[in-house]
Amino acid sequence: QVQVVESGGGLVQPGGSLRLDCAATGSTLDIYDMGWSRQAPGKQRELVAYSTRSGSTNYADSVKGRATISRDNAKNTVFLQMNSLKPEDTAVYYCFAVNRNREFWGQGTQVTVSS
Secondary structure (H helix, E strand, O other), X not given: OEEEEEEOOEEEOOOOOEEXXXXXXXXXXXXXXXXXXXXXXXXXXXXXXXXXXXXXXXXXXXXXXXXXXXXEOOOOEEEEEEXXXXXXXXXXXXXXXXXXXXXXXXXXXXXXXXX
């Protein structure tokens, strides 16, 4: 089994920045993709960004140019740096890790962008 734990959410003013951290523990030897999704109230969960084990990255159009995902394979950690935050970025952000069998999800961390 793999356990995924996020941290770093909170209240941020529009235009501000924050970094979300995520660590995967347990049976992590065959994890390949790690990334972030988010779910705003009343909306479906959407993929924000992910990183493959080889370092390839992919971003949602809504965050391109404002978000950077980075990863430490040795520590099974992934980070999401978000800048120029907008009220529409308000959501619960979930970290995930993928191995050959399934996806593992964290409990989520709330990000609120408001003045």
